[in-house]
Amino acid sequence: MAGAATQASLESAPRIMRLVAECSRSRARAGELWLPHGTVATPVFMPVGTQATMKGITTEQLDALGCRICLGNTYHLGLRPGPELIQKANGLHGFMNWPHNLLTDSGGFQMVSLVSLSEVTEEGVRFRSPYDGNETLLSPEKSVQIQNALGSDIIMQLDDVVSSTVTGPRVEEAMYRSIRWLDRCIAAHQRPDKQNLFAIIQGGLDADLRATCLEEMTKRDVPGFAIGGLSGVCVALGCDMFDCVFPTRTARFGSALVPTGNLQLRKKVFEKDFGPIDPECTCPTCQKHSRAFLHALLHSDNTAALHHLTVHNIAYQLQLMSAVRTSIVEKRFPDFVRDFMGAMYGDPTLCPTWATDALASVGITLG
Amino acid sequence: MKLSLTKVVNGCRLGKIKNLGKTGDHTMDIPGCLLYTKTGSAPHLTHHTLHNIHGVPAMAQLTLSSLAEHHEVLTEYKEGVGKFIGMPESLLYCSLHDPVSPCPAGYVTNKSVSVWSVAGRVEMTVSKFMAIQKALQPDWFQCLSDGEVSCKEATSIKRVRKSVDRSLLFLDNCLRLQEESEVLQKSVIIGVIEGGDVMEERLRLISGVSRPDEVLECIERGVDLFESFFPYQVTERGCALTFSFDYQPNPEETLLQQNGTQEEIKCMDQIKKIETTGCNQEITSFEINLKEKKYQEDFNPLVRGCSCYCCKNHTRAYIHHLLVTNELLAGVLLMMHNFEHYFGFFHYIREALKSDKLAQLKELIHRQAS
Numbered sequence: 251m252a253g254a255a256t257q258a259s260l261e262s263a264p265r266i267m268r269l270v271a272e273c274s275r276s277r278a279r280a281g282e283l284w285l286p287h288g289t290v291a292t293p294v295f296m297p298v299g300t301q302a303t304m305k306g307i308t309t310e311q312l313d314a315l316g317c318r319i320c321l322g323n324t325y326h327l328g329l330r331p332g333p334e335l336i337q338k339a340n341g342l343h344g345f346m347n348w349p350h351n352l353l354t355d356s357g358g359f360q361m362v363s364l365v366s367l368s369e370v371t372e373e374g375v376r377f378r379s380p381y382d383g384n385e386t387l388l389s390p391e392k393s394v395q396i397q398n399a400l401g402s403d404i405i406m407q408l409d410d411v412v413s414s415t416v417t418g419p420r421v422e423e424a425m426y427r428s429i430r431w432l433d434r435c436i437a438a439h440q441r442p443d444k445q446n447l448f449a450i451i452q453g454g455l456d457a458d459l460r461a462t463c464l465e466e467m468t469k470r471d472v473p474g475f476a477i478g479g480l481s482g483v484c485v486a487l488g489c490d491m492f493d494c495v496f497p498t499r500t501a502r503f504g505s506a507l508v509p510t511g512n513l514q515l516r517k518k519v520f521e522k523d524f525g526p527i528d529p530e531c532t533c534p535t536c537q538k539h540s541r542a543f544l545h546a547l548l549h550s551d552n553t554a555a556l557h558h559l560t561v562h563n564i565a566y567q568l569q570l571m572s573a574v575r576t577s578i579v580e581k582r583f584p585d586f587v588r589d590f591m592g593a594m595y596g597d598p599t600l601c602p603t604w605a606t607d608a609l610a611s612v613g614i615t616l617g
Numbered sequence: 618m619k620l621s622l623t624k625v626v627n628g629c630r631l632g633k634i635k636n637l638g639k640t641g642d643h644t645m646d647i648p649g650c651l652l653y654t655k656t657g658s659a660p661h662l663t664h665h666t667l668h669n670i671h672g673v674p675a676m677a678q679l680t681l682s683s684l685a686e687h688h689e690v691l692t693e694y695k696e697g698v699g700k701f702i703g704m705p706e707s708l709l710y711c712s713l714h715d716p717v718s719p720c721p722a723g724y725v726t727n728k729s730v731s732v733w734s735v736a737g738r739v740e741m742t743v744s745k746f747m748a749i750q751k752a753l754q755p756d757w758f759q760c761l762s763d764g765e766v767s768c769k770e771a772t773s774i775k776r777v778r779k780s781v782d783r784s785l786l787f788l789d790n791c792l793r794l795q796e797e798s799e800v801l802q803k804s805v806i807i808g809v810i811e812g813g814d815v816m817e818e819r820l821r822l823i824s825g826v827s828r829p830d831e832v833l834e835c836i837e838r839g840v841d842l843f844e845s846f847f848p849y850q851v852t853e854r855g856c857a858l859t860f861s862f863d864y865q866p867n868p869e870e871t872l873l874q875q876n877g878t879q880e881e882i883k884c885m886d887q888i889k890k891i892e893t894t895g896c897n898q899e900i901t902s903f904e905i906n907l908k909e910k911k912y913q914e915d916f917n918p919l920v921r922g923c924s925c926y927c928c929k930n931h932t933r934a935y936i937h938h939l940l941v942t943n944e945l946l947a948g949v950l951l952m953m954h955n956f957e958h959y960f961g962f963f964h965y966i967r968e969a970l971k972s973d974k975l976a977q978l979k980e981l982i983h984r985q986a987s
Contacts, residue, residue, distance in 0.1 A: 301938075302935070303944045303946040305945050306945035306946055308666060308669075308949065310665075310669070311665055311666070331913070338914065345935060347931055521690055522693055522694075534665055539703050543657075543702060543703065547656055549736075550655060551735060552655040552656050552658050552661070553661050553945055554661055554662055554663055557663050557945070561665075
């Protein structure tokens with residue numbers, strides 16, 4: 251997740267964010283990101299298209315859903331098809347034929363989470379490719395080099411990622427190293443006019459470390475900042491952009507997102523349910539198909555079933571963010587949050603404690 | 618329904634089927650093909666991506682093997698399978714079996730025929746069969762029949778006779794049940810003829826034939842309608858149809874195409890066997906295998922000049938990448954191209970018949986058949 255630098259927070263950095271409205275109670279804000287491939291309204295949900303594809307939906311379908319920015323994974327793309335080929339194909343935009351914005355991550359996170367044989371040193375992250383067994387070093391310079399070849403509108407610094415469950419000196423080490431790596435990324439960045447390099451604030455769950463990191467990083471000339479590992483309530487806390495594999499991944503398991511949670515459409519209970527997934531949803535799946543049909547299709551070997559759900563789930567997330575944004579602009583964000591949590595959890599006491607606490611910290615009480 | 622032939626040339630029939638559908642105002646061109654579906658949906662395609670394809674046939678083929686297990690649901694739904702699958706505007710033909718998945722022999726009795734679904738064997742008596750058709754309400758449905766003789770190599774005369782007798786009995790019983798039902802009378806029963814007399818005015822649909830060269834052979838023998846499962850099989854093995862059917866290209870195109878064809882033929886030294894779900898088929902010379910390394914940096918479209926969504930938006934290199942990384946989009950894009958290419962082929966067949974150029978088209982196709 252990321253927040254873009256605005257006039258208030260930074261004097262010298264390129265200003266890609268225009269604030270449109272702010273919630274007077276919480277820190278939520280609505281805005282516009284001015285990126286090389288067009289404007290993006292925030293808060294925004296970014297679907298994750300890991301390997302230069304949004305699972306089974308075409309870029310035309312994604313565009314029709316209103317998506318204006320999505321995410322690609324540097325780790326995967328760096329291995330297959332590789333940065334040289336993508337550069338020959340006119341960057342990731344050209345390769346996958348996506349006319350709007352792209353954000354790429356550094357490749358570091360997935361390396362650490364996906365590859366068991368990885369080792370972090372001051373140099374970078376050393377790992378063994380699962381495809382050909384070759385050893386590679388992903389340094390800050392290498393990460394930026396790959397992302398320069400990909401040509402994404404927003405690129406991420408390579409950060410020293412530590413799980414939020416880790417405590418002790420490792421967290422502080424990672425925080426300071428991330429600052430040093432940010433400087434190396436900035437130095438290595440060949441296309442600052444075409445690609446926006448974001449810093450990633452570290453510090454684990456230690457408020458002091460986070461504050462130190464923020465203070466240092468905001469001294470650097472970057473157009474935006476990212477925070478790893480949190481979710482949902484972060485709009486209330488002031489975040490502008492969210493990425494998640496959840497809607498596309500869950501679609502592949504036959505799960506459809508709805509205001510009350512999700513529907514496991516493979517279950518027998520939907521066999522004769524002739525209504526759409528969500529009567530309020532305007533996506534093509536809900537306009538044309540019933541839960542019963544999707545249930546039947548999910549039990550066949552026709553992959554179309556998954557695509558219907560992917561379309562709906564992405565539409566759902568995009569519509570949700572759009573509704574959030576409207577509520578901020580119309581100065582009723584706190585009510586929106588209360589209604590949303592009510593629909594999802596019913597009783598306020600069933601809402602997870604971390605969410606209740608976080609919302610309370612910015613002046614939004616539930617129930 | 619009315620068969621209206623414009624022309625019959627050397628056994629090949631060109632014309633239209635008129636007054637089709639529940640409202641009686643749909644038309645289909647023949648020779649033509651039906652849109653192949655699995656469980657009521659074109660493979661890999663949603664409504665949006667299906668409608669990106671040019672030339673989609675007016676009639677879709679549903680298979681009873683994929684729908685029989687949903688009998689109860691469809692009965693409760695009441696409004697027919699067309700609406701249930703989200704294709705209320707399409708003409709629908711319900712065949713017994715899926716032409717792609719071979720069904721084991723030995724399951725036809727005097728009283729029932731079995732179809733094979735994902736869930737397993739579904740045994741159907743005449744009354745169960747007609748009850749399902751009543752719930753489906755297709756425009757046409759293939760009558761319950763004993764079709765096993767066509768899949769066996771060494772078939773005795775006794776077995777053939779038995780098949781004909783059984784099929785006729787099934788047909789009689791189905792017709793009788795149809796007379797008793799207003800709903801069923803809205804559907805047309807397609808009888809399957811096993812070695813009988815073929816009358817001129819009857820429409821001829823053949824099952825199990827979809828390859829371009831075989832299609833032409835059947836057209837010469839007077840067949841009107843075909844299934845379009847071949848493009849699906851090609852898709853499942855990660856291939857794209859590239860065969861040429863433009864028997865009258867401009868001279869520059871001919872030169873380029875010839876060069877292209879020669880290159881493809883040179884590389885086709887061995888026919889590779891690809892194992893995919895239900896398609897234990899060999900790659901034909903009508904297609905290219907996008908998994909091959911040589912396509913890794915090929916930034917051309919699948920077929921130069923093709924107007925399909927895939928060729929207008931993507932490259933061979935991209936499709937290669939999607940296949941290598943096992944991404945779902947590969948199937949979507951290949952299906953869109955392969956269907957459009959195949960429907961284009963049928964359009965050219967009709968054009969060739971119209972202008973008496975079928976011999977040229979036949980020669981072109983046979984040059985490309987391996």
